Amino acid sequence: MKTKFLLPPTFKYVGWLFFTLGLAMGIAFVAGWDEPQFLQAIVPDIFNQNTLGSSTPAEQAKGLKWIENNLSDELTLSFILVGVMLLMLAREKQEDELIMRLRLESILWAAIVNALLVFASTWLVYDMAYFMVMEIAMFLFYLLFVIRFNWVLWRFNHLSHEE
Amino acid sequence: MKNKLKQQRQLAQFTQKDLAAAIQVSRQTIHAIESGKYVPSTELALKLARELNCTVEQLFWLEE
Numbered sequence: 001m002k003t004k005f006l007l008p009p010t011f012k013y014v015g016w017l018f019f020t021l022g023l024a025m026g027i028a029f030v031a032g033w034d035e036p037q038f039l040q041a042i043v044p045d046i047f048n049q050n051t052l053g054s055s056t057p058a059e060q061a062k063g064l065k066w067i068e069n070n071l072s073d074e075l076t077l078s079f080i081l082v083g084v085m086l087l088m089l090a091r092e093k094q095e096d097e098l099i100m101r102l103r104l105e106s107i108l109w110a111a112i113v114n115a116l117l118v119f120a121s122t123w124l125v126y127d128m129a130y131f132m133v134m135e136i137a138m139f140l141f142y143l144l145f146v147i148r149f150n151w152v153l154w155r156f157n158h159l160s161h162e163e
Numbered sequence: 164m165k166n167k168l169k170q171q172r173q174l175a176q177f178t179q180k181d182l183a184a185a186i187q188v189s190r191q192t193i194h195a196i197e198s199g200k201y202v203p204s205t206e207l208a209l210k211l212a213r214e215l216n217c218t219v220e221q222l223f224w225l226e227e
Binding site for chain 2: 001094096097098099101156157160
């Protein structure tokens, strides 16, 4: 079956590698590991408090600046995002119309569950904990899709016996 | 939608795996169609009928 947007099946392995690496880094930093000094870098800061609160063009121009930042969290989120995207977009070895239907159903399911979780956490989680929830929410949709899609695939593969 | 895919397949002496390979789908898809869990597209229904040497109406029909 011809498929748009999907990548070859081998990308699934690359996806797992990136995701595992990102997840390990994320857990390590949350657990209190120090950010490595070699990841300290000067980066462009294109959207900040000046950009948001300024009214004149001169003040807005101050918003675009270079700042010193440790890239640990950027790398962690990038690894996780690239990982889950590859897991989501890697084609199955036998990608047919049933698999496509399971894929679309899983996307819809992930969108609904993701929205419900974000809605619930908006009303139940506050302060810095909410900031962490929002960080997780950046890749939660993709992760929910990967979990649900692989679960229904596993069920289909194990519950359908040759007759 | 009901179907007689399993009977027609056995009549044509195909295993699920052979039929799946012939029309380039997974064996699980054939199983899902036979057990009524999945209704195939027109294209897949036509391919099944061609492979089993029968008409689409002999394979699939609407429930009253």
